[in-house]
Amino acid sequence: MTRLRCSPLFFPFLLFCVFLFAIVLTVCNRSVVPSPRSSATSSDGLGDQPGYRPGELLIKFRAGMTPERRMEIIRQLGVEPIAYDQRHFLLHAKITGGRSVDETVKRCAEFPDVEYAEPNYLRKGLGKGLGQTP
Amino acid sequence: MTRLFSIGLIALLGLVLNPAGHANAPEEPAAPLHGVYVSGEILVQFKSNTPTFLIEGLHAAIGAVKKRNLDRRGGLQQVKLPNGMTVEEGIARYRKNSNVDYAEPNYLRHALLMPDDTSFGLLWGLNNTGQTVNGTTGTADADIDAPEAWDVTTGSSSVIIAVVDSGVDWNHPDLAANIWTNTGETPGNSTDDDGNGFVDDVHGWDFVDNDNDPTSEDTPGHGSHVSGTIAAVGDNSLGVTGIMWTAQIMPVRFLDASGSGSVADEVLAIQYAIDNGAKIINASYGDSTFSNSEFNAISAANTAGLLFVAAAGNDAQNNDSKSSYPANYNLPNIISVAASTQRDALASFSNFGVLSVDLAAPGTNIRSTVNMPSVGYAYLQGTSMATPHVTGVAGLVAAVDPSLTPSDIKRSILNSVDVKSSLIGKVLTGGRLNAFGAVQYPNGADLKVTENVSASAVIIGNNATFTMTVTDLGLLDAANVTLTDVLPGTVTFVSATPSQGSCIGTTTVTCDLGALAKDASATVAIDVTTTAVGAVNNTASVAGSVTDPVSANDSIAATVMVNNIPSGGGAGGGGGGGCGIGTPAAPSSPTGAAIFLLVLFLPLFFIRVWRKIRLSP
Numbered sequence: 168m169t170r171l172r173c174s175p176l177f178f179p180f181l182l183f184c185v186f187l188f189a190i191v192l193t194v195c196n197r198s199v200v201p202s203p204r205s206s207a208t209s210s211d212g213l214g215d216q217p218g219y220r221p222g223e224l225l226i227k228f229r230a231g232m233t234p235e236r237r238m239e240i241i242r243q244l245g246v247e248p249i250a251y252d253q254r255h256f257l258l259h260a261k262i263t264g265g266r267s268v269d270e271t272v273k274r275c276a277e278f279p280d281v282e283y284a285e286p287n288y289l290r291k292g293l294g295k296g297l298g299q300t301p
Numbered sequence: 302m303t304r305l306f307s308i309g310l311i312a313l314l315g316l317v318l319n320p321a322g323h324a325n326a327p328e329e330p331a332a333p334l335h336g337v338y339v340s341g342e343i344l345v346q347f348k349s350n351t352p353t354f355l356i357e358g359l360h361a362a363i364g365a366v367k368k369r370n371l372d373r374r375g376g377l378q379q380v381k382l383p384n385g386m387t388v389e390e391g392i393a394r395y396r397k398n399s400n401v402d403y404a405e406p407n408y409l410r411h412a413l414l415m416p417d418d419t420s421f422g423l424l425w426g427l428n429n430t431g432q433t434v435n436g437t438t439g440t441a442d443a444d445i446d447a448p449e450a451w452d453v454t455t456g457s458s459s460v461i462i463a464v465v466d467s468g469v470d471w472n473h474p475d476l477a478a479n480i481w482t483n484t485g486e487t488p489g490n491s492t493d494d495d496g497n498g499f500v501d502d503v504h505g506w507d508f509v510d511n512d513n514d515p516t517s518e519d520t521p522g523h524g525s526h527v528s529g530t531i532a533a534v535g536d537n538s539l540g541v542t543g544i545m546w547t548a549q550i551m552p553v554r555f556l557d558a559s560g561s562g563s564v565a566d567e568v569l570a571i572q573y574a575i576d577n578g579a580k581i582i583n584a585s586y587g588d589s590t591f592s593n594s595e596f597n598a599i600s601a602a603n604t605a606g607l608l609f610v611a612a613a614g615n616d617a618q619n620n621d622s623k624s625s626y627p628a629n630y631n632l633p634n635i636i637s638v639a640a641s642t643q644r645d646a647l648a649s650f651s652n653f654g655v656l657s658v659d660l661a662a663p664g665t666n667i668r669s670t671v672n673m674p675s676v677g678y679a680y681l682q683g684t685s686m687a688t689p690h691v692t693g694v695a696g697l698v699a700a701v702d703p704s705l706t707p708s709d710i711k712r713s714i715l716n717s718v719d720v721k722s723s724l725i726g727k728v729l730t731g732g733r734l735n736a737f738g739a740v741q742y743p744n745g746a747d748l749k750v751t752e753n754v755s756a757s758a759v760i761i762g763n764n765a766t767f768t769m770t771v772t773d774l775g776l777l778d779a780a781n782v783t784l785t786d787v788l789p790g791t792v793t794f795v796s797a798t799p800s801q802g803s804c805i806g807t808t809t810v811t812c813d814l815g816a817l818a819k820d821a822s823a824t825v826a827i828d829v830t831t832t833a834v835g836a837v838n839n840t841a842s843v844a845g846s847v848t849d850p851v852s853a854n855d856s857i858a859a860t861v862m863v864n865n866i867p868s869g870g871g872a873g874g875g876g877g878g879g880c881g882i883g884t885p886a887a888p889s890s891p892t893g894a895a896i897f898l899l900v901l902f903l904p905l906f907f908i909r910v911w912r913k914i915r916l917s918p
Contacts, residue, residue, distance in 0.1 A: 201631070203630060203657070204630065225592075225594045227594065255597065255601075285592060290556070290564065290586045290587060291586060292556050292586050296680070301615040301683030
């Protein structure tokens with residue numbers, strides 16, 4: 168411990184380096200995420216967005232995995248397939264294991280073979296009759 | 302022989318009395334012409350009291366022949382040009398003569414193509430005469446210039462447009478003829494004849510009910526309304542007309558009867574459009590949630606060559622700070638559309654965003670087809686209604702040239718908007734959709750000139766430099782590009798330096814820049830000496846021999862203030878923003894500024910904390 172105090176500026180300098188490293192890491196991570204056209208933050212926080220179909224989610228698997236491995240993940244997640252797009256490895260699934268959408272999406276992050284998972288978000292038409300708010 | 306001698310003498314007279322037309326004089330470049338005109342002839346107006354022998358001499362010198370007088374006095378003449386001489390060249394030759402008041406093409410005139418659909422007069426977005434529609438009076442020409450565009454094209458049945466929406470009443474009498482038919486499928490045989498994975502999908506697919514009947518089930522029919530704006534059958538003496546009189550609308554249903562749909566169904570709908578030949582997808586829907594699956598589906602559409610036209614949203618919000626999807630995804634094939642009013646204002650409900658919303662289009666008080674057997678037509682409003690205006694124009698552009706990429710179509714639409722003060726700072730282009738400019742774009746070289754001045758103010762007697770940059774924003778390469786700068790009388794010419802080509806003239810500087818490739822730029826720097834106090838306004842214009850679809854960006858002005866004494870403006874400076882001595886350049890964005898301050902002060906903070914820790918017992 169005494170040896171560490173050999174320079175009074177050593178520890179502050181170390182903290183500063185860690186801080187800079189954290190900034191660089193954050194910036195690098197952002198660059199690989201599909202981005203919106205503006206600096207706007209995307210509304211993909213799960214807890215505060217009710218705009219998705221309850222009990223459903225979309226799971227994108229990575230290419231090259233075996234059907235057996237895929238079924239194993241589906242079983243472990245406690246979901247039931249509704250439809251599977253084989254060209255894009257995209258599974259539309261219903262949650263059967265009693266977990267919430269939020270919990271299941273977070274659980275998917277534990278599987279390296281899952282590229283992403285997200286709620287089955289809703290979209291709505293953007294036109295209305297006159298006198299109504301569009 | 303005598304006659305030949307006479308003609309020679311007259312020609313000589315024409316040349317002698319017209320120094321500007323001397324063979325050694327620099328050739329005036331041929332200015333580009335717009336519109337449709339008779340080839341091989343022009344109209345020439347001679348100044349009053351011009352002697353006949355001079356007129357005949359000029360004709361002879363050029364090798365042209367008078368066809369007839371167009372007025373009693375003979376001042377206005379229809380002239381046949383010699384073989385091989387273009388109309389542009391002929392006009393340039395005549396304009397050089399001081400006895401010529403003007404020379405112009407013999408333009409063709411015809412009635413603008415107007416459809417006979419009974420409710421056409423209510424479609425203010427297509428043709429706004431200032432008419433009152435549903436109780437609201439508009440402003441004349443606050444429209445997309447559809448009749449002008451229809452002189453170029455009214456669409457094509459080879460252009461397939463997927464309406465990914467709530468379905469379409471494909472039996473509607475004003476839509477039926479323009480509904481896509483899957484020719485690879487035999488109706489009603491319960492077989493997937495074309496092997497596309499969908500049984501009997503003759504007129505699209507319903508991903509809500511997972512069947513082959515994508516009929517709109519909502520009220521009054523969002524998808525039917527959108528489809529009518531894109532391509533209700535035109536000129537059929539019935540109801541409304543679409544922006545495309547002829548097209549193929551592919552109904553792909555993913556919004557249910559309540560007007561809501563899931564991304565899971567949407568991505569399948571988009572993939573269906575990709576797999577079955579659509580060129581453009583209309584997306585009059587959205588919400589605030591970011592979806593990777595939706596992003597990937599639209600990205601796949603981009604890879605497959607589909608344009609994706611998306612509504613910006615109806616929350617009156619700035620999409621730059623709060624996103625609306627799918628309009629906000631950063632993909633090159635997406636056009637994000639705001640809604641404009643009958644008076645060219647941004648609609649009160651419309652989302653906007655100078656970074657994230659591309660343009661505005663008519664979106665209030667829009668009459669179009671809705672589900673039968675009710676009234677069949679209704680007024681709706683929203684960015685949902687603005688979006689199909691853009692989609693329809695995109696379809697017209699695709700009809701002009703089917704080989705265009707989504708980026709080409711997008712460029713055609715965005716570069717040809719009518720810029721409006723009410724939309725500047727609200728949308729990226731600062732403008733509202735213009736169909737006429739867009740359909741001309743594929744066959745044009747859109748020259749744009751910008752101008753910078755070396756200083757905002759100079760002392761009298763000092764020099765100033767005006768630098769003009771000419772860029773071809775169009776889809777074709779430009780040729781015979783000429784920049785013309787008529788210098789103000791309060792400056793004297795010093796030099797002109799073009800990055801390519803050459804310049805002549807000292808009062809009117811004419812620079813022949815030659816060819817300019819698509820997306821390429823050329824510059825001309827003109828040095829002048831100031832000779833009088835006050836504002837010097839210098840205007841430059843550019844022209845080329847390839848059709849220029851947008852004339853609004855062909856000329857530009859810049860001003861320099863000439864003072865008697867030095868002012869605070871920094872005479873002779875380069876217009877840069879002088880940095881203080883020893884002060885590091887600070888970042889301009891708020892985020893950058895925050896990081897900058899953190900980097901500056903955090904080490905000091907850490908040192909302070911560390912010292913406290915060390916000093917504490």
